[in-house]
Amino acid sequence: MDHPSVVRLASEQHGLVSSRQARELGAGRGAIAHAVGSGRWTRLMPGVLAVGAPLGTFHERAMAAVLSTEPSWLSHSSAAWLWGWNVRHSRPEVTVNSSRRVSRAGVRVHHSGETSSAHVACRAGIPVTTPARTLLDLSGRMPTDELAAALDLALTQRAITLAELVSMLAGLPTGGGRRPAKLARLVEMRQEGRRGDSHLEARVIRLLDASGLPTPVCQHPISLEGRRYRLDLAWPELRRFAETDGFAFHGHRSAFDADRRRQNALVAAGWVGVRITSDFTDREVVSAVRALLDVPAGGLPGPAEDPA
Numbered sequence: 140m141d142h143p144s145v146v147r148l149a150s151e152q153h154g155l156v157s158s159r160q161a162r163e164l165g166a167g168r169g170a171i172a173h174a175v176g177s178g179r180w181t182r183l184m185p186g187v188l189a190v191g192a193p194l195g196t197f198h199e200r201a202m203a204a205v206l207s208t209e210p211s212w213l214s215h216s217s218a219a220w221l222w223g224w225n226v227r228h229s230r231p232e233v234t235v236n237s238s239r240r241v242s243r244a245g246v247r248v249h250h251s252g253e254t255s256s257a258h259v260a261c262r263a264g265i266p267v268t269t270p271a272r273t274l275l276d277l278s279g280r281m282p283t284d285e286l287a288a289a290l291d292l293a294l295t296q297r298a299i300t301l302a303e304l305v306s307m308l309a310g311l312p313t314g315g316g317r318r319p320a321k322l323a324r325l326v327e328m329r330q331e332g333r334r335g336d337s338h339l340e341a342r343v344i345r346l347l348d349a350s351g352l353p354t355p356v357c358q359h360p361i362s363l364e365g366r367r368y369r370l371d372l373a374w375p376e377l378r379r380f381a382e383t384d385g386f387a388f389h390g391h392r393s394a395f396d397a398d399r400r401r402q403n404a405l406v407a408a409g410w411v412g413v414r415i416t417s418d419f420t421d422r423e424v425v426s427a428v429r430a431l432l433d434v435p436a437g438g439l440p441g442p443a444e445d446p447a
Contacts, residue, residue: 142166149190151264153199157206158186184243202265204231204246211235212259213267214249215276221267222298224289226277234268234276249276253311270299271307279316283348287325287341294329301326328357339383339417340371343424350425352432355381363404370412379431380405380412 144164149156156164161171171188174180181189183199184207193199201213201221213221216228235241237250258272268276270293278286293299304326308319325341340357347354359373359380370380405412413427 142170146190149188152206153196153202153264154189154191154194155183155199155202155206156188156190157209158188159209160206161188184245198263198265201231204233204243205266207243208233208235208241208246208248211241211248211266212254213265214273215247215268215280218268218273219277219289221262221265222270222273222293223296224292226281226285226289258307269303271303272311274299274304275307275311275317275319275322278322279318283321283325283345284338284342286322287338290322290325290329291338301330324357339415343372343381343383343415343428346421346424347428350429352425352428361405363401363408366401366404368401368405374432377432378408378410380410381428381431382412382414384414384416 142165145156145161145166148160148164158171171180175182181193183189183193184203187203187206197220201217205211205213211233213231214234215232216226217232219226220228230245230247232247232249234249234251234254236254237252241248258269260267260269274286274290274293281289304322308323311319324344328340344355353374355372355374357372359370359375361368361370371383372381373379411431413431415424415427
């Protein structure tokens with residue numbers, strides 16, 4: 140007969156227990172071997188037992204990876220999937236302390252010196268990196284627009300706050316394939332209240348980075364004719380800017396008119412810009428910005444003088 144305490148624990152861990160847990164609950168090595176031999180339990184991974192028939196679900200595979208490498212936490216793309224974000228993933232990913240050298244077939248193991256308990260949560264009964272740590276861990280791997288989508292979804296779910304992200308970015312050094320500057324740029328955009336067209340802005344930034352074009356300043360503040368504006372993407376030293384327009388950006392005639400006045404004020408002040416919509420192809424985005432930045436840095440030529 141199976142040990143009730145082992146069965147109870149397995150019911151809380153997606154049908155699984157570690158060999159260590161089973162022994163601590165009173166199941167000796169002989170009892171474990173007998174349960175496995177009789178087919179009541181299954182050795183799913185090194186040190187992991189399925190109490191009953193394995194189900195092959197994502198949660199089961201994730202829990203098995205964590206139990207087989209304990210102490211560890213589900214992380215990276217696997218953590219993102221567990222948090223409910225639409226992120227591509229395949230084999231389970233876990234993070235262990237860098238002082239341990241661990242490897243498992245079918246599991247991607249990350250070794251990190253930053254494994255504070257403040258970076259770990261529990262979701263669906265599985266130890267997992269917090270949403271903030273997960274986003275930072277993925278910042279070097281995910282394209283900017285995909286990272287922006289994951290960030291916006293996490294904010295919508297109330298799984299994270301911008302303040303938590305700022306704290307995480309300040310507390311973790313660059314390393315482990317992370318790109319904190321990329322995530323910090325997205326956080327800055329959202330601190331300015333820019334959520335509507337942020338996916339398009341993030342896509343443009345990714346394309347510019349990949350093309351080797353100068354990185355713009357996001358939400359650059361500017362005062363013109365006594366009014367304060369923000370430019371979506373700007374190269375202030377060149378007086379160049381790019382605006383990202385969603386399809387439904389102008390919901391009212393007043394907004395349409397205000398935007399044209401703003402555009403005229405920018406031109407009068409010597410700024411040169413382009414407008415980019417979500418319908419632009421990647422090539423069109425890069426081509427438009429490349430042409431924009433090739434304009435002489437002195438700005439538009441002044442009015443022609445009358446001939447003598």
